[in-house]
Amino acid sequence: MTQSEHSKIKLAQDGDAAALEDVVRSIQDRVFRLATRMLADPVAAQDATQEILIRIVTKLSTYRGDSAFETWVYRVATNYLLTARKMIANDPGLSFEMFSDDLLDGLADDRTAAAEDHVMLNELRVRCTMAMLLCLDRDHRAAYVLGEILELDHREAASIVEVSPANFRKRLSRARRAVQAFTAASCGLTTPTTAACTCRKRLPAAMASGRIGPTPSPALSGAPSMSEAQTLAAETEAGLVAAKLQRATGPLTPLKDFAADVLRIVDPPG
Structure with a gap:
């Protein structure tokens, strides 16, 4: 943390409204990205991000600088995503077997598959x-998102989820093996010669069922293109393909500036 960032946080803790707004604005993208990868739904992530930012603002006075501010922010955010009743109640409880069966349901053949290079x-x-990670339980999902997708240092990630570094590495290893195995068996981008499911064959059923809307989500607009993802998969060592594709989701930036709304909720004008 730079001296300027430290000073701004101190001003925010002392009640400076402008500094507090700057602090919220500086962290909202990271919180949204974490929430989107944990929930696999940009709309749900918008709501979760606002709730998390409210928690961060109301708890800001408790930050003492014992860890990096970013680490503290991720700890507050991850705790909410893992323990809030709303998050637990809305977790779909998927398994890789269930997800695999769903992917195979209604696959088109080569004659009725979607057009190539369609947005x-x-x-x-x-x-x-992103939905693939919902097949991991929340603890292993958090380990995978923090350690594999956000690529945080394992000690930092362990402190975020409040386990020992050794336990975090075990969680991450188990999650990584599960995601790699599923991707290799089921994803046509990874194993085009053996996997039954390809995006072209899956798209008609996904759109017909409403899993995919008629237009792309603006929140996902910064993702690498389909051709870039195909090239990435083709050029990547087999054991690393799953992680590379999981990271190839773009910046995942929120569609709104939360700062003013959050401060209005926390401290409404008199």
Whole structure:
């Protein structure tokens, strides 16, 4: 943390409204990205991000500088995503077996598959990549998102989820093996010669069922293109493909500036 950032946080803790707004604005993208990868739904992530930012603002006085501010922010955010009743109640409880069966349901054949290079193919790729992580329980999902996707140092990530570094590494290893195995068995981007599901064959059923909307989500618009993802998969060592594709989801930036809304909720004008 720079001296300027430290000073701004101190001003925010002392009640400076402008500094507090700057602090919220500086962290909202990171919180949204974490929430989107944990929930696999940009709309749900918008709501969760606002709730998390409210928690951060109301708890800001408790930050003492014992860890990096970013680490503290991730700890507050991850705790909410893992323990809030709303998050637990809305968790779909998927398994890799259930997800695999769903992917195979209604697959088109080569004659009725979606057109190549369509923008909606990329929408499906990104959403499917994110939904895959819902098959991990929340603790292992958090380990995978923090350690594999956000690529945080393992000691930092362990402190965020409040376990020992050794336990965090075990969680991450188990999650990584599960995601790699599923991706290798089921994803046509990874194993085009053996996997039954490809984005072109899956897209018609996904759109017909409403899993994918008629237009792409603006929140996912910064993702690498379908052709870029195909090139990435083709050029990446087999054991690393799953992680590379999971990271290839774009910046995942929120569609709104939360700062003013959050401060209005926390400290409404008199």
